[in-house]
Amino acid sequence: MALPKLAVWKFASCDGCQLSLLDCEDELLAVAGQVEIAHFLEASRERVPGPYDVSLVEGSITTRDDAHRIQKVRALSRTLVTIGACATSGGVQALRNVADVDEYRSIVYPHPEYVATLDRSTPIAQHVRVDHELRGCPINRVQLLELLAALLHGGRPPRTTASVCTECKLRDNVCVVVAHGTPCLGPVTAAGCGALCPSYHRGCYGCFGPVAAANTAAVAESLRECGMSEADVTRVFRTFNADAPAFRKEAELHDAQSQP
């Protein structure tokens, strides 16, 4: 029986999420025995033509070419999984969405007219149908393996609606907000990292993006009580998942309030 074909695609990103697959040192060869790695440029020169059973898509759409390319990837893929903050929310490069891209171009490039880029960085789901998503900047490789296992064996991919707070409780962490007055996005951030930041005595900075039904207003109030200014609150929501709707709206409110 032919092995399922796995493809990995990159759009605007840092490569970190696809590196997570190569960081599965204990499992990489086992995974490679269960699938045909048909297209994974970071790892192989070999390119097997599609269609593909599973496509992992890293990165956001920021150029016209990439907007066309994602359509082709979708057409070739039975199951399409977006991996990481860039693919699921536009990533840190979506900070351009609240700025003037022409100005950005001229700050970074001496010949801005050569730089072909769209005004917005958009998540994959704004362009094509997405079957599953993995959050995080970067993704958690254990979640990646669980998802691949579920897809390969026909099970249901695990989904969580929990927040980072739940993971803190599971780890027996002392709450950094309550105990130390440290600003923390844990209550409104999707679980998945294992409550890493609070375990290292810092507040969560939201790299897994908003949890469903996030009460961002309450958290914003808590951030203010912990000493953050309106501008600080704006920035903390406007980072690696700046264009995720819940974070974007909360940032807009505080941005308006921080203007003189």
Add this chain to the structure above:
Amino acid sequence: MTHKVSRKIDVRELARVEGEGALHVRVRGGVVHEARLDIYEPPRFFEAFLRGRGYTEPPDITARICGICPVAYQMSSCQALEAACGVTVEGAIADLRRLLYCAEWIESHTLHIYLLHAPDFLGYDSVVALAKDAPELVQRGLKLKQVGNELLELIGGRAIHPVNIRLGGFYRAPTRREFRPVVERLHWALEAAVETVRLVSGFVFPDYEHDHEYVALSSPGTYAIERGRLRSTGGLDIAPAQFEEHIGEEHVAHSTALHARIKERGRYLVGPQARYTLNGQWLSPVARQAADEAGLGETCRNPFRSIIVRAVETVYAVEEALRLLADYQPPDPPYVEVPPRAGVGHGITEAPRGSLFHRYELDADGIIQSARIVPPTSQSQPSIEDDLRGLVETHLDLPDDELTLRCEQAIRNYDPCISCATHFLHLEVDRG
């Protein structure tokens, strides 16, 4: 067919490099007319959106430039921002930073040696194909890489985009007890790294040498990683704050890239071969011996042999990690305060691929007024293209497929990080 006068080599999607690049070589009348490494990775505008951000944010934000070497971005940004604020970090905190950096060298170098580069020398398309024939060799590479990742995870919280790094140091310093299991694994890793040097020094290398000016941080008495002066084989010897006086970026006609050049002389090369040549005398004992046994000598000018230098540096990083851990005491507190002030600060550290420059300008509240980042790949790019040209000129007798593979190898020799470089390079969307 191998002796036709006009040839064209196009590799539209380079494999086993970090990021999206292509190479184009044009030969007319037996002469190389063009040799280009193209970057078509989309720009992400980091330097632009850093403006207006708080001065504590760049370690987290610039890490996202590169998933392969986030620690390098965190360390160069910390150094630059602390310099802007007039703070120097010394002692146990500085040692812990160096330890974290060693972990990234182990992980990144081993990734490149075993997963990206070795398949070229052994005749495979990928490490997965190689693993079918040589499972033990690949297992060793994966396990060695994993030791680097374990150390990164212990200090940083996670290996990609670590969370435990802040201006002035760390949020929390791991205890001696937490390090105990990884110390055992590092002892194994030292053996494995030495074996790796033996393995790769036995590869067959094409006959090719270049004459690039080598540039690296240098700090007499130690193999420089996270601090030092920028020195070169051509006599450059500057503090990080003088970088922009001596190194400029040039727009080359018909090129898509801004190329970094030493203003007085031109192209140069950063990375493992530059570090080895400038600082090889300060390698640790086991690393020095491994280099000698591999026949490296005082310098290494064959880019294909960079894989040996990377292996020697892996031995060094493991040995240095063990040294730092031997008398590790958790710094308490794990950071020094870095109060904001108006000013400009510069930082250079040695990313696995070479020197990484950051500059920040702050106002009195610590809000970033301007930022500039020059990653290693954009510094080395003119030299990489020069290699491409030189290599094609000396190997015109090869058939197209072999010459193409040789050119791809010539790029992979430098472990280029295109994701990093792209924010600073013009891109050409020319896939036709």
